[in-house]
Amino acid sequence: MQYPIQLKGARRVLACAALSATLLLPNAPASAESDPEIEALRAQIIALQNRLDRLEQERRQEPKPVQTTAPASTQASAEITVDRRGLVAESADKKFSFRIRPRAQTDFRWFPDDEDGSTEMTLRRVRPLIHGKAGPMLWRIMPELAGTIRIMDAWGDLYFTDTTFLRIGKFKGVSGLERLQSFSQTLFIESGLQNDLTPIRDIGLEMQGSAADTTLGWTLGIYNGALDDTDLSNNSNLSKGDFDFGARLFWQPFKNEKGHVLDGLGVGISTAAGEEDVTIADSDRDRRIRYRTQGQATFFRYNDGVRASGQRLRVNPHLYYYHGPFGLLTEWVHNSQELERGTNAKTVESYGWTFQTSYVLTGENASYSGVRPASPFNPSQGTWGAFELGVRATGLNVGDSAFSGTADTRLARSNSTQKATAYTLGINWYLTDNLKAVLNYSITDFSGMGLSRSSEEVLASRFQIDF
Helix, strand or coil, rough: CCCCHHHHHHHHHHHHHHHHHHHHHHCCCHHHHHHHHHHHHHHHHHHHHHHHHHHHHHHHCCCCCCCCCHHHHCCCCCCEECCEEEEEEEEECCCCCCCCCCEEEEEEEEECHHHHHCEEEEEEEEEEEEEEEEEEEEEEEECCCCCCCCCEEEEEEEEECCCCCEEEEEEECCCCHHCCCCCCCCCCCCCHHHHHHHHCEEEEEEEEEEECCCEEEEEEEEEECCCCCCCCCCCCCCCCCEEEEEEEECCCCCCCCCCCCCEEEEEEEEEEEEEEEEEECCCCEEECCCEEECCCECCCEECCCEEEEEEEEEEEEEEEECCCCCEEEEEEEEEEEEEEECEEEEEEEEEEEEEEEEEEEECCCCCCCCCCCCCCHHHCEEEECCCEEECCCCCCCCCHHHHHHCCCCCEEECEEEEEEEEEEEEEEECCCCCCEEEEEEEEEEEEECCCCCCEEEEEEEEEEECC
16 A cells, blocks of 8 residues: 555645635625535535545554564674784674684705705695684694695584583694694704604594693593504594594693793693504505604604504603793603514514703793794884794604514614604794794714614704794
């Protein structure tokens, strides 16, 4: 219906009729009051007025349309922002979000002795990180785009409380304090030699939580069981259904006492054990075991056909301490693995260790999660970022039993060396929160059974983008 338009037109007609009657009646003779034409006009005016009254009443009683959308000024919308940790999109209710963080490392290595390695520049890592939340779940996906393209991280955390959650997918396990550190936040370009005895990534599930007012963290997990320094890039269980079980405790006794001289102390221990059933093959990145130097030269590997058949145990006590510009990190990894080749069945007991200290020369706080420059690089304003000095000693010792037996049964390859000890001096330049330049000088000495090697020297640098 279009009542307003009809009513306006009718009112005009009625007004005209009334005006006509008004103009006619005063000039009409007295006898004209009973004129049939005038009486007819009056009747029409009264009928039209009654009709207008009914239409007005109907218009008032007709229901008003219901508004189905909120006014534009109150409608919720997602928010997209960019900050020092990349691009983030978040829903208006804060329940859903995702963040994109570009991260890349370009390395340069120079060897004074050409026999130690090839001087080269390489794109070491390109690992864009995508992570976010969906209600009670946090999630993370991180591919590796440099070299062999593969998925490094793909997991989701389902939270039951603010500090207790279940993690499912591909992620770092419980072994290795330096391994658990972000690759962009380590003190040196290469990890310590103890990391050769721990897996890079594994596939499984973990329960993580905390106790004692969040000062004691705990982890319990079950995993496919990756070999030393491998990442299960083929996403399979190598041991035909056998699994590894892991646990970790990490205690920060003075974490909640800000300003305490020991508020940056953390002490922990982890262990992982399982039954392994896999044949080592150097051509398969998931089924090879090789230990490498700071210059990325392989100094130990097992013969193809050696079988990990039996129990494997990793034990890893670790500690860090940060106070003001000073930092310290140390850990020890024990790796016990039952191996066999032909009639030679041995348990190889290997261990690795590291001890590193650092000092931020520009006075910023050192931490396990890196350094944030107080005055980011800006030459026009006379600011140059933060500078950090680091020193490390690290070593790895492969068990004697790996070198026993004949040429046909010995577990270690003939060109393997039993022990390596490396010393590294490094300086880190934090230009901004997102840009870092590193310079390391390392020397590695070799000893023990196996092939005799001369010391390795390498000068390495890195430029890193990390959002």
